[in-house]
Amino acid sequence: MEKVRIDPDIRRAATLPARVYRDPEAFALQRERLFPRAWHLVGDAALLREPGDRMPVTLLPGALDEPLLLARGKDGRVRLLSNVCTHRGNVLVTEPGRGQDIRCRYHGRRFGLDGKFLSMPEFAEAVGFPSRSDDLPEVPLGEWGRFLLGSLAPEVAAEKLLEPIRARAGFVPLEKLAFDPKGARDYEVAANWALYLDNYLEGFHIPYVHASLNEALDYAAYATELSEWGVVQVGVAAAGEPAFDLPAGHPDVGKRIGAYYFWLFPTTMFNVYPWGISVNVVQPLAHDRTRVSFLPYVLDPLKRGVGAGSGLDRVEREDEQVVESVQRGVRSRLYDRGRYSPTRETGVHHFHRLLVRGMGMEG
Ligand code: FES
Ligand SMILES: [Fe+2]
Missing domain, CATH: 3.90.380.10 (Naphthalene 1,2-dioxygenase Alpha Subunit; Chain A, domain 1)
Incomplete structure (x- = not known):
């Protein structure tokens, strides 16, 4: 797609070209480059009251369909994890719920609430198993109090993004x-x-x-x-x-x-x-x-x-x-x-x- 110049000096700048709003190709670029590196609201920590509470989430349904999982660990911390089993890729959690661990319904692999691999039947003879790549990847999470934001590959720290809202609305x-x-x-x-x-x-x-x-x-x-x-x-x-x-x-x-x-x-x-x-x-x-x-x-x-x-x-x-x-x-x-x-x-x-x-x- 053709490059666009938006002059940093607003007094001289022209607005965004119309094609950026009407062209499916521009939308494809946003899906591919912009959304995965940005922060999006994923949930409300108040809905994950107790250790063991978990819920499946998607960053942007339709535009950034990454199956993710919010889970409150035994240590009380809420984490954002991949919701895809590290065995053959089954989606793990499909409904909000509570439990001691996360168990894949396909072949029984179990993970802790912190995403760590726990157990797997029929793998005793597998060499170099388990390794860190059998854990569920953890995704960066930002928090403004109960409001949780996630990003797959953040370009900026969540704290930087949240600074202005903390300064102005920290009293709420x-x-x-x-x-x-x-x-x-x-x-x-x-x-x-x-x-x-x-x-x-x-x-x-x-x-x-x-x-x-x-x-x-x-x-x-x-x-x-x-x-x-x-x-x-x-x-x-x-x-x-x-x-x-x-x-x-x-x-x-x-x-x-x-x-x-x-x-x-x-x-x-x-x-x-x-x-x-x-x-x-x-x-x-x-x-x-x-x-x-x-x-x-x-x-x-x-x-x-x-x-x-x-x-x-x-x-x-x-x-x-x-x-x-x-x-x-x-x-x-x-x-x-x-x-x-x-x-x-x-x-x-x-x-x-x-x-x-x-x-x-x-x-
Ligand atoms: S895909 Fe999860 S245990 Fe096989
Ligand atoms: Fe308005």
């Missing part, structure tokens, strides 16, 4: 959040995942697309901050709208913050509101199809119906409409690239630079 008592399964929703969007993110990464469209959200936020004070591997958007609450009670020493003390929108490259978003957190997970399905999961974690149910964190379903539908419209637009023969607003689209510009680099298309 994550262990007290109650997951609300009834409020959880999956949205199917007929658009490229990167278009969904382009839209997520700017507040520029809020006054045009989201009438109600626009009333809850102070648009003039809306701020976007970049970190090496992410973006945080800080939504200042409009007068009379709910805001965080920030602890002493917090970088935003003195401001009335109604929402923090954290994006962790490339697929994870934590939208932090006074009522709790809406975790959004972007799952790229095809070059023109994306699933987005909304997972609500509630701290204060009374605040859920007000402010920037309310009416999320309506806001999502408004976003979907515009993103799907852009997907149709990028198929035009008369459109290729645009320009960035230097004041309002720094997050989008940053994402595009990371994306092009991650695909190995940097020109």
